[in-house]
Amino acid sequence: MVVSGTSAPAGNVAGLILAGGRGRRMGSIDKPFAPLGGRRMIEHVIGRAGRQVGPLAISAAGDAARFGVFGLPVLADPVGLEAYSGPLAGILAGLEWAAARAAPGAEALAVFPTDTPFFPEDFVERARAALADGAEVAMAASGGRLHPTAAVWSAGLGDRLRRLLVEEGLRRADRVADHFRAARVDYAAQPFDPFFNINTPEDLAAAERLFR
Template sequence: MISQTEITGLILAGGRAQRMGGIDKGLIPFHHRPLIESVIHRLRPQVGSILINANRNLEQYSTYGFPVISDDDLSFSGPLAGFAAGLKACPTEYVVTAPCDSPLLPTNLVELLVTKMTEGSFDLVYASSKDPAGKTWAQPVFCLMRVSLSKSLEEFISLGDLKIDRWFKELNSSTVVFDSESAFANINTPEELLTLEKASS
């Protein structure tokens, strides 16, 4: 079994947040505290250490006491760039990722991803959720992966492809379907922020 100390949590806060008017999403107030604090609160007990991937406001993010790493290419090229930076900086054999704008992420996220990875000796396991109609949706920015995938990801990015699902298809990967769709709710617009605050108050 993979122990908690072997896993580093990588919080992805490197996006442009264009639909939020370009505001740094991790620092937007959610229930009177920055969004990233809710993510740290839920992820920290599940992992051995934390890394924060950010491309601006680095000083502000560093006040949380965790290493802050930026993408190699500061063109805000999406989650895979954050993955790549995290895999390079990760001090452990495994890394689990979560975005900074999903404050209700499952408290058993790592436990279930680890169980699936161990069962099938997978290189990467990502979360999926089920909506009320029973349809399954991939939640690829919530994933557990072996740090040994760093080279594979660098090669994939170097070909100019930034689609997460395409990279996953090249790997020995699997998914875990979580019952709670709301656990993966993320905030892309001011309206979604208000809706999620009301739903979680």
């Protein structure tokens, strides 16, 4: 399923920022706090995500206190999956948080990688249109490339995702479409890719040029 149009503004959608990457290719720095455009990278993501969702949380490993300045809940990986520390475990934590504590009536969970600070302002709006058409997960795509960790998940998928992680060993986010009804939300990659991912010092320098 491919979604190319727009829809009504986002409704009751919770948000999750994936901030668990270890930044090995950037010298093992704490990537969410990398300087970008005069701010910390995660601040750009919080700003863009906060304009598209209701309650917002951060999924991160390590000392949660370092995120305290942002005033958002910080979610550890779910019990029994602490050693996994991958994006799907973080997404599961977000689904369970939204269902139990953040917004029990939420229709969906929007997921934003912390190292993708240029994602479009209408991403949640367009992804919701895909869910309304019958998809369970709507994933971003740009320039013909899928970005499975930038996605909007229908509420109520937590139990199934937990079973896939625990019982079937699902680990790769790019295999989500094998287990859920998935849609692509396509964006052009010109004049620049809105899902440009910052993984290296060179990427960070390129992102800085975009801000300028």
